[in-house]
Amino acid sequence: MMIESHENSGPDEVVRQESNGPENRPEALAQVFREFDAKCADLSFRLSSSRKYEETAVIPGIGERDWARSQWQGLLNEAQALEATDPVLSLLKDNFLEFLSARISGVDTAYRHPARFMRGQTYFIDRLFRQDSRSASERFRIFKKRFRQIDEVWEGTKSLIGTVPPDKRREVAVACRVMGRVAGQLAGRVPQYLGGLSDSEAQDVRAMLRRLSAKAIGWEAEASRGRLGAVSRPIQDKSPALGRASGSASGAGPRDESLGNRSSDEARAAYERVLGEELGVQLSELLRWHESEIEATRQEMMEAAAKVDGSVRTPGDVSEMLLRVAGPADTVEEMFRRMEEYVAVAKEASKQGYVDLPEETCLVRPTPEQTRDDYPWGGYGGGCRLRRPLVGECFLNDTNFRAVTDGWLKMMAIHECYPGHHAQFVRSVLDPLPETVAMGARSVPLTEGTAHRSEKLLEGIFPDPAFPVFVRLRRHHTAVRIKADLYLHYFGRPVEDAVQLYVDELGFDWNTARGQVLYQERNPGYMTCYYYGMKRLEELQALYMPDDKEFTRTLFSVGRISLASLEKFLKLEPSDRLRFQTGFSSLLGQDGREPALV
Known part of the structure; x- marks a missing residue:
């Protein structure tokens, strides 16, 4: 059917008006x-x-x-x-x-944040090769068209560099560097991702990807020119394990030359607009209660840890205890094996009345190259909307695997998969919702708050006395994220202070904490949504729908709406x-x- 135009008039318009009586x-x-x-x-x-x-x-x-x-x-x-x-x-x-x-x-x-334009190209190309379920020839055709436009995208991005502060220019250089790495890696995997191409077509794709990689290296140098400073370093495999700070005795670690400090009334106003207009988070609320919530989550974490090990006295002790009793896998291969096992457990548990899903699959994959430096543990990467049954993927940071403890794996099996982001992906694609509701409007507090809520709701699915301690460390983590975000974007504290906050409050190693902060630099406000959303969801549940399973099913049935819209939905008649x-x-x-x- 065609989408009807309201600009036309004439006989058809008369018919429409006549048919729109009270009953219609x-x-x-x-x-x-x-x-x-x-x-x-x-x-x-x-x-x-x-x-x-x-x-x-x-x-x-x-x-x-x-x-x-x-x-x-x-x-x-x-x-x-x-x-x-x-x-x-x-x-x-x-x-x-x-x-x-x-x-x-x-x-x-x-x-x-003009780096977003270059990152967007990288994400598109990566997903076109790795996730898209269409034929190799169709994807080859699309890639050729986009490749021909990439120079224009760069020229447009370059024209914006002079309008932003040095730290945002450095982001552009980093985005170009990552694009070069991704294109270079894909060039070596053309048979794996585009196996249906002829030899000459495959050769053409490899040549274009190699040219793109070379272009991106040149663009990185161009963006870095003019005293833009050093770019942020990606997470390195040599980083110490979670809870063992590197560097000085204070745990501050080696100073990152990209660390900066910026503060202005204009920046604070922009941050408040992002929170309110784009994310649906009220800055005044964060400022009012973030310190007291951090105190409360720290206390809850310490009390839970003391039940497992009575010798713990500090947050660092909690991290050390979790490393000792539920540490990372010895190898990357073992990490992935464990995660697949935990995802299967979470999937089975979610079927017990928490969320309704059709046939689908959630794969476990290594982290995409473009997320390696600012997703220290892993995340969720979605999938192809056209494939049936739907297939999504969570990913683990195999570079930083020594920081990905057993608690992180179990938590991500819930948060990223069941009942978490993968379940949200499946329902948003298949449910008969308005397109804007499926896409999202100020919905991050709902989507992240729901996944965060699930972590504690399903903590009992793993017969591990240490996991409830980790879940409380995770709650403390998301509360501390708010303070780190305010450090960066409201109070104007140095980036180094935000990194040190994670080291002190959670026992993260410097390198992992730096990756967490790097994401927050690039995405102001986003990391406040986990705890903010979870907190508000618990309040709404107490008011409107006390049953855990009923409320959880509801959260997965409404698409991606704001917390304000969710409350209006809960007030509706069935x-x-x-x-x-x-x-x-x-x-x-x-x-x-x-x-x-x-």
Whole structure:
């Protein structure tokens, strides 16, 4: 079916008006909302070079920035004029307003972090080769088109370098260096990822990837020119184990020459906008309670640890105890074997009334090269939306495996997989939700808060007396993340102070702590969402849905919405909840185009 245009008039318009009597008005309004949802999603795909726009790279520049802003603002004006005649439409309208306001703010954030444009190219290429389930010939065709545009993307990014501070210029150099590494690695794995190509096509792909790698090395040098300073170092395999700080007796470790300090009223205001407009986090709340929450989580961690080992006195003692009784695997191979076992346990446990999933698979993979330096333990990498059954992947940082203790593996089996991010990925692809609800609007506190909540909810699935201690260390970790984020982006403390905070509060080695802070430098505010979201979810559960399993199933059924929208959803009547979940499904297909009429 075609998405109906509201710009036309004539006989068809008369017919539509005649059919929209009182008995048809709810259906007509639902169609209006579904069409507007498709418009919002389509612009998002266009500006991210995804779905049906994947063959055309966005070329960054001031003109592109201003055009994007104006397009989002125009849709925001339209959203404000939507007629919401019942609680469900009101909730959907609020979601549109949040989605669009977040996108407007996100344009400015992206242009304050121009490295994102280069990182976006790297992620696209990596996923096209490693995860995309389409034919090798189709992916080859898409890659050729994007490769021809990569110089323009660089020139656009380069034009922005002079508009940002030195630390953001260094990020561009790092992004180029990583692009070069990824392209070089893919060049050596063409038969593995594009096995259906002819010999000449495979040779062409290798040649393009090698050229891209060489270009990226040159771009790194170009971005680094002009006294931009040293770039941040990736995590090295020689790093000491978690809990054993390297360097000086104080545990400060070797000084990183990329460590900086920046503080200004403008930067703080930008940070508050990112928190509020893009993430749905209130800075005033973080400032009010983050210290008391850190005290509470530290105390809970110490009490749990004392039940296992009565000699612990400090957070460092807790880390040392966990290293001793539940440390890392001896080899990378053993780490992956354990993780696969723990993922299977978590998957089986999640089936016991926590989340409904169809047939799917979550693989365990080594960390992608582009996440090696700022995902110290691992993460979740999604999968191809077109594949059936769906296949996603969690990944482990095999470079830093000595810091990936048994507790980290068990926790990630829950948080990244079941019932965590993999379950969210599957449901967001398959559930009949509006496209903007599946994509997300100020939803990180919900998605990360839900996965974080699951860690404690399912801590009993592993018969290990040390794991509850780790779960409490993890709660302390996410509370401390808030303080580290405020150090970096609000209080203007040196990066070194944020790194040392993790060393002191959690016993992380310097190198692992540096990787954690590096992610926070690149993604302001994101790391506040875990504890913030979990805390608010526990409050909402106590108010509206005390049963653990019912509340968990609900969290996985609402897509990616804000905490404010979640509370409005919980206040709806059961019939209206079902209508929100099933009555406004996306008009777009999995590739972002209209589905064929069937």
